[in-house]
Amino acid sequence: MSLPPLAALRAFEAAARHLSFKKAATELAVTPTAISHQIRLLEETLGLRLFDRAPRQVQLTNAGQELFPVLRDGFHEFSRVIEHLKRRKAQRSLTVSVLPSFAAKWLLPRLPRFKVAHPDIHLSLHTSVDVVDLAANSVDAAIRYGAGPYPGLIVQPLFFEHFAPMASPVLNVQTPDDLRKTPLLNLKWLHSDAMTPTWARWFDTARIRDADLTTGLAFSDDTHAIQAAIAGHGVVLASFEMTVQERQSGLLEQPFGPQIRGYQYHLLHSGKGARQAEIQAFGEWVAAEIARDKDR
Template sequence: MAEFDSSTGATRRLPPLNALRAFECAARRLSFRRAADELGVTPTAVSHQIRLLEDMLGQPLFVRHVRRVTLTPAGMALFPVLRDGFDSFASAIAHLRPQRTRPRVVLSATRLFTARRLVPALGRFAAEHPEIDLHLHASDVVVDLGAGDADIVVRYAEGPFPGLVAEPLMPEWVGVLISPSLGVVQPSDLRNVPLLHSDWTGPMAAPDWASWARSAGMSDLTVATGVRFTDDSHALQAAIAGQGAVVSSLVLAAPDIRAGLLANPFGPVLECGQYHIVTTANAIRRPEVAEVRNWLGTLRHQYVLD
């Protein structure tokens, strides 16, 4: 089958595909964390693949700064070649696939919002709109609507959103959440239980123990120690398991509060911004995107705090 031979007549000696994909994604995003989010792996896995590629090439492809990365000359030379190659792969494969007969909508939201608000409501959406394929993209990294990363998003941000179509969805409220089994009934009881923390990655001020303690007038509460989580959902699960108290979303934890798994035994409750539904003018003209927006609007009427 000579027609399938390489045009060079020589066996290709290429690095592993996973290493090339990790590099191309990290170079495009200029972030190992964002590349990991796009590829569905951990930042450590992305870093490992890029180190493997650099070792094979015998030179660095990135300059690692404290909170960002930049491309070296070698990285800048390699990136456009891989980017164009992957774009060509995607285009060729898309032409080979059967044309979709069902409308598809990609909805992006933070991981906690997806887990606590969207997933429980999926059954109702599927029952009401069996003709729409809804794809949930759970990410704490802001997606680029203009680049087509998603059709519609729920963003926890103040706005404005220039060039986009946005509407408020619901306010966010945060407060102390703890398992009723720990018997915490007044603020002073917090001195006797572990404090749980989640690392906030959003663009707005972090709802954390320090801000809550200031509002509560508890300047003597030790807020710098305790287990830290990179995922808000994990912090809530630890609180449900009775491993300590956490300052987190009362709105998104409302089902757990109503089920008796968590309690908000006392204030203060802090208002921390607003969730918005955001899309583009072109996307909202599609009937299926408009249906998803309408469905999201119904969620604001659920789990309202008593």
């Protein structure tokens, strides 16, 4: 590119915007003489007169009127992009891998409060049920559900999950007898053991016999099962911790107990890498949210 000197272009843009060499000089922290010199240099480079000069004012020529908006818009765009890049460099980032159900039912409704508490941290969520490599650079930390152990990782226990029957108020499930007459929504768990929250385990804990456990729809995703319960398709054995908003809003109710306990959620990270301060801030915020739920 063959362009005139940047200083001359800046001087012209400021003088054209103010229609004053003096005001342009004040803005650019130079003397009016310096502004005049830069504009003459630009005019000589272009071989065109850009200003009509009078004793107390200047006016743009036709060439000046053509050049001014191009430079004005160009300098504005330069400034916008440079400020954006500076802010992005200053912003801290954190990528956390979470289970899709945990993201949808627990984390996402609370994220506005994280943004208020940590406006300088840009949080990215990686939603997956797969094992992630926390030694790689793509993910800084993970929230996982299970018994553990998690060898080689820093582990912050979060909370145990508890499960109980949840139903839409329109079904009017009030007693265990009502439960026997209502479709039971079932979840297909990838892995099942003695801690898996199944209807069979719940009925055994509740000491309720002769219940038909195959009357309702079956789901592979608990968020879909919860939505089906809200729609009145049956009763779901849902996580007490994952249905806080649904119960508070009256979409679901827990008609009776008992609750059965599941596994615990943990925040995991390698203890290495450049995001340790951000991981600590995120972990402290999650712990504060858990305490907030207990106080309700």
